[in-house]
Amino acid sequence: MKLKDFSEVQYINLVTYRRDNTPVSTAVWVAGIGDALYVTTGKTAGKVKRIKNNGKATIHETNQSGSQKLSEDLDLLAKIIDDPTEKQDGIKAITKKYGLMAKMMMRGPDEGRFIIKLENPE
Numbered sequence: 140m141k142l143k144d145f146s147e148v149q150y151i152n153l154v155t156y157r158r159d160n161t162p163v164s165t166a167v168w169v170a171g172i173g174d175a176l177y178v179t180t181g182k183t184a185g186k187v188k189r190i191k192n193n194g195k196a197t198i199h200e201t202n203q204s205g206s207q208k209l210s211e212d213l214d215l216l217a218k219i220i221d222d223p224t225e226k227q228d229g230i231k232a233i234t235k236k237y238g239l240m241a242k243m244m245m246r247g248p249d250e251g252r253f254i255i256k257l258e259n260p261e
Contacts, residue, residue: 140200140211142171142175142213142258145198146170146176148209148210149203150166150168150203151198151201152164152165152166152167153167153196153198153217154212155186155195155196156196163185163189164205166201166202168241169257170229170235172228172229174258176198176257177228177229177232177233177255177257178254179252181253182252190219194216196217197212197215198215215260217255218255218256220256
């Protein structure tokens with residue numbers, strides 16, 4: 140699968156890496172905008188710290204629980220979005236894709252939420 144193909148799937152496993160390169164996998168929602176994928180998470184999530192320390196990420200399609208690997212791995216670059224406009228674009232894309240469920244899960248102030256951008260490494 141290519142990066143754009145993942146924008147059509149319901150769930151991906153986002154694998155981020157600890158300082159010692161130990162992988163940590165989390166099933167997440169994903170939405171695509173242009174040549175990038177966007178994921179939302181809470182500010183206190185461990186993946187935020189891991190991405191800030193090491194922007195390496197791997198994804199593959201999965202089921203809701205993250206227990207099944209449904210595609211090959213794709214290695215990407217992950218970064219936390221600071222730009223308010225791009226952050227809102229990511230939130231809107233996820234809300235549009237997942238509808239009412241996203242609105243329920245993402246309620247509350249956006250200040251308590253991070254948007255992660257996934258891109259092909261340059």
